[in-house]
Amino acid sequence: MxxxxxxxxxxxxxxxxxxxxxxxxxxxxxxxxxxxxxxxxxxxxxxxxxxxxxxxxxxxxxxxxxxxxxxxxxxxxxxxxxxxxxxxxxxxPMAKLAHSVLALDASQADVTQALRIRNALEPLLWQDALWHASPADIRDLRLHLERMDAAVEAGDDDAFVRANWRLHARVAEITPNTLLCSLYAALLELVERHALAVRPQPGVSLAQHIHDRCRLHAALVDTLEKRDRETLMRLVAEHDTTTAADAE
Missing domain, CATH: 1.10.10.10 (Winged helix-like DNA-binding domain superfamily/Winged helix DNA-binding domain)
Known part of the structure; x- marks a missing residue:
């Protein structure tokens, strides 16, 4: 070379x-x-x-x-x-855009903004997945759900969050919109590198929180398989309850 x-x-x-x-x-x-x-x-x-x-x-x-x-x-x-x-x-240009995102400072402000933009892209990704997910895609997503379930059973919140991110990355791979996929993946990677903590809602235990989030993601995948757009949009809205420290 x-x-x-x-x-x-x-x-x-x-x-x-x-x-x-x-x-x-x-x-x-x-x-x-x-x-x-x-x-x-x-x-x-x-x-x-x-x-x-x-x-x-x-x-x-x-x-x-x-x-x-x-x-x-x-x-x-x-x-x-x-x-x-x-x-x-x-x-x-898409690759350069992804590199620009990854070049952001690791400050809390950058992570917070990256998470905000990532969350805004979620409905687009799930809608694309609703129409384009193949049986093989659904099988892959269920494998990621199994890893999330295993982390819940083990009480391992870090493993749960990482498995959760892998599921989201797999959802992004379904969209035929390469710009959307590239930008979302870059934002997800930035958040993944600098936001590891799981923060439950006030009054909810950590164990209950990751259990509930696991069930929510399982329901999201079910709606993809059923092509149920109305339920999907409701679940996506419910899903968007995260902060920079709770990047699920």
């Missing part, structure tokens, strides 16, 4: 985004691949999935999450078949 230094490299690395420390293994692997992509011309082959996974030193499951992060950020494209693999992506 030859380096292309004729233009400024795009801000593909977390260090360029103002990212705080404490990255997960998937995020660290995404940084490594993004570093490779930032040094070459768009369209350059970075390697096969197995080659890059071995280079990152992570499991298959972790690298699948890494690949999801890279594709959401517009860092790589994937080509199948002979000669395929991961390729450095052209930095489209």
């Amino acid at each position: 030859t380096e292309d230094r004729s233009t400024d490299a795009p801000a593909l690395r977390r260090a360029d985004w103002g990212q705080a420390g404490g990255a997960s293994r998937a995020e660290a692997a995404a940084d490594l691949v993004a570093e490779l992509a930032s040094r070459v011309s768009p369209g350059t082959r970075l390697g096969t999935k197995d080659e890059l996974r071995a280079r990152c030193g992570v499991s298959v499951g972790t690298f699948n999450e890494t690949l999801r992060l890279l594709q959401t950020r517009g860092v790589v494209t994937v080509q199948r078949g002979p000669g395929g693999g991961l390729f450095a992506a052209e930095q489209t």
Whole structure:
């Protein structure tokens, strides 16, 4: 691979985004691949999935999450078949927009504003999912619900919130609107990195709160399967009760 230094490299690395420390293994692997992509011309082959996974030193499951992060950020494209693999992506306006969101300061004000905008996009995502969700999409969403259920049973609020975010990210993947998906995913990632606490409503225990939120999300997925728009919109309105510290 030859380096292309004729233009400024795009801000593909977390260090360029103002990212705080404490990255997960998937995020660290995404940084490594993004570093490779930032040094070459768009369209350059970075390697096969197995080659890059071995280079990152992570499991298959972790690298699948890494690949999801890279594709959401517009860092790589994937080509199948002979000669395929991961390729450095052209930095489209949508990818640059996502990078701009991720470059925001990690201050409480930024997280609060990101959450407010994310919540405003929720009805659009769920409406698109209502009309475009396939049986395979519904199956995937139910797998995420199972992880949320397991976290509730274990009383693990951090695991619950992370499983919740993965469900929302999967809902965003259903929309055919790539701009909506890209912007929402970038906002979700910003919130996810800097808002981990679960804050119940006054007078409600933490255990009851995450149980209720799990049931609400299960009902949302049920409405997608039934194509029940009226119930979906009511549940989406009920869902939008979050704060920056309760980013579900």
